[in-house]
Amino acid sequence: MREMGGDQVEEAVAGCVAALRPAVDGDWAGVKAGRLDWNCRETAEHIAGDLIAYAAQLAGRAQQAYVPFEFTLDGTDEGLDPVDNPGILHVIETTGALLVAAVRTAPREVRAFHPYPFRSANREGFAAMGIAEVLLHTHDIAEGLGLSYEPSAELADGVLTRIFPHVQPGPTPWSTLLWATGRGDLPGRAPVTDWRWNNNLVIPAGRLTLQGLSPAAARDLRLGGDGGFEWIDGGPFEGTREAAGMLVKAYEAGVHRPEWGVFALVRTEDGRAVGGMGFHGAPDEDGCAEIGYDLVESARGHGYATEALRALSEWALARDGIRSLFATVERDNVPSQAVVSRAGFTQVSADGDEFAYELRG
Structure with missing residues (x-):
C-alpha cells in the first residue's frame, strides 16, 4: 500500500506555491479568502502555521496537548519589515519541508496529540491533515484572488480515505472534499455547515x-x-x-x-x-x-x-x-x-x- 507521507506533502505544497505565485504582486491583505472571514494573507499564514504545528507535534511526540509556541509571519516586533507575498510562499515551502521531514523520520507506531476525535494521530494522519490544510486553504486564497486551482484527484482521495472516513464518496474526490468542508455543493446532498476530520481510533x-x-x-x-x-x-x-x-x-x-x-x-x-x-x-x-x-x-x-x-x-x-x-x-x-x-x-x-x-x- 502506498502510504500518505512526505512525497504527498511535498506535492501539495508545490501545488500551492505554483498556484499562488502568479498573484504575488496583488494585495493579499485586502482580499477576503473565499468563504472565510480571513483575508488571503491571514489564510496563507494559517497554512504555514498549521504545517509547522503538525511537524512539532509529530517530531516532539506531544501526548497531552499542543506544543506551546506561537507562529507569526510579521517581524514588526523586532523593527523588521513585514513579510511580502513572495516571502509568505517561501515560508509555506519551508514549513512544508519541516512537516515532510517529521513524517519521514517518525516510526510508524509513533502517535502524537491531536484533539479530533480520539486525541491522537500517527504520521500518516499528520501528513493527511497537513495536506488537507494546504489544499483547502489554497483553494480559499485562489478563489479570493481569482486564480484557478485544482489539486490531483489522488491527493484529494488520499485525504478523504484517511481522515474523512465518514464521508460517502461523491462524483470526484476534489468536489467531495470541498463539499465535506463547506466549500461546495453536491447534487442530492445538503450543504455542510459544521465539520471535523476523523483520525483513526x-x-x-x-x-x-x-x-x-x-x-x-x-x-x-x-x-x-x-x-x-x-x-x-x-x-x-x-x-x-x-x-x-x-x-x-x-x-x-x-x-x-x-x-x-x-x-x-x-x-x-x-x-x-x-x-x-x-x-x-x-x-x-x-x-x-x-x-x-x-x-x-x-x-x-x-x-x-x-x-x-x-x-x-x-x-x-x-x-x-x-x-x-x-x-x-x-x-x-x-x-x-x-x-x-x-x-x-x-x-x-x-x-x-x-x-x-x-x-x-
Missing part, C-alpha cells in the same frame, strides 16, 4: 494495540495488499480481508462509522500485525453490535485474541446506548469458543453449525 490491549482501519487501508487489504501494516509470517488471514471488504462497502454506501469498523491487531513489542478484529457494522436500534475476529495462523495460541476481545468489548460497552455484544463461533472451532468465554461472553443459543455468544453491559 487506537485502543490499547495489553501486548497489542487495536488500530482502526481507514478506508484506504481497508481497500488495500481487500485487494490483497498489506493495508500499510507489517504482518508476521503468513500475512492477514482471509477473514480480515473479508472484513476489510465489508468496511469498504459501508464507506462507499455512506454508512461507515469509523469507531464501529475493523481494527488491525498490532504487537507493541515490534509493531507487527497479527490479526484483525472488529464489528459487523454500527450497533442496531437495540444497542447490540456483533464482533468478529481472526489471527494469522502463526499468532494463534498466544492469548492475543482474548486480550484484544476483552479490550474492544470494554471500549464498546462503555459507549452510550450500547447494551450488548454478540459473536458467533463455528461449532467445531473449540479454540475460538474458548476465546469468547475467557472474554466474558456467555453462550445463548446453538443453531446448526454455529454457537451464539453474548456479553451484556
Whole structure:
C-alpha cells in the first residue's frame, strides 16, 4: 500500500506555491479568502502555521496537548519589515519541508496529540491533515484572488480515505472534499455547515494495540495488499480481508462509522500485525453490535485474541446506548469458543453449525 507521507506533502505544497505565485504582486491583505472571514494573507499564514504545528507535534511526540509556541509571519516586533507575498510562499515551502521531514523520520507506531476525535494521530494522519490544510486553504486564497486551482484527484482521495472516513464518496474526490468542508455543493446532498476530520481510533490491549482501519487501508487489504501494516509470517488471514471488504462497502454506501469498523491487531513489542478484529457494522436500534475476529495462523495460541476481545468489548460497552455484544463461533472451532468465554461472553443459543455468544453491559 502506498502510504500518505512526505512525497504527498511535498506535492501539495508545490501545488500551492505554483498556484499562488502568479498573484504575488496583488494585495493579499485586502482580499477576503473565499468563504472565510480571513483575508488571503491571514489564510496563507494559517497554512504555514498549521504545517509547522503538525511537524512539532509529530517530531516532539506531544501526548497531552499542543506544543506551546506561537507562529507569526510579521517581524514588526523586532523593527523588521513585514513579510511580502513572495516571502509568505517561501515560508509555506519551508514549513512544508519541516512537516515532510517529521513524517519521514517518525516510526510508524509513533502517535502524537491531536484533539479530533480520539486525541491522537500517527504520521500518516499528520501528513493527511497537513495536506488537507494546504489544499483547502489554497483553494480559499485562489478563489479570493481569482486564480484557478485544482489539486490531483489522488491527493484529494488520499485525504478523504484517511481522515474523512465518514464521508460517502461523491462524483470526484476534489468536489467531495470541498463539499465535506463547506466549500461546495453536491447534487442530492445538503450543504455542510459544521465539520471535523476523523483520525483513526487506537485502543490499547495489553501486548497489542487495536488500530482502526481507514478506508484506504481497508481497500488495500481487500485487494490483497498489506493495508500499510507489517504482518508476521503468513500475512492477514482471509477473514480480515473479508472484513476489510465489508468496511469498504459501508464507506462507499455512506454508512461507515469509523469507531464501529475493523481494527488491525498490532504487537507493541515490534509493531507487527497479527490479526484483525472488529464489528459487523454500527450497533442496531437495540444497542447490540456483533464482533468478529481472526489471527494469522502463526499468532494463534498466544492469548492475543482474548486480550484484544476483552479490550474492544470494554471500549464498546462503555459507549452510550450500547447494551450488548454478540459473536458467533463455528461449532467445531473449540479454540475460538474458548476465546469468547475467557472474554466474558456467555453462550445463548446453538443453531446448526454455529454457537451464539453474548456479553451484556
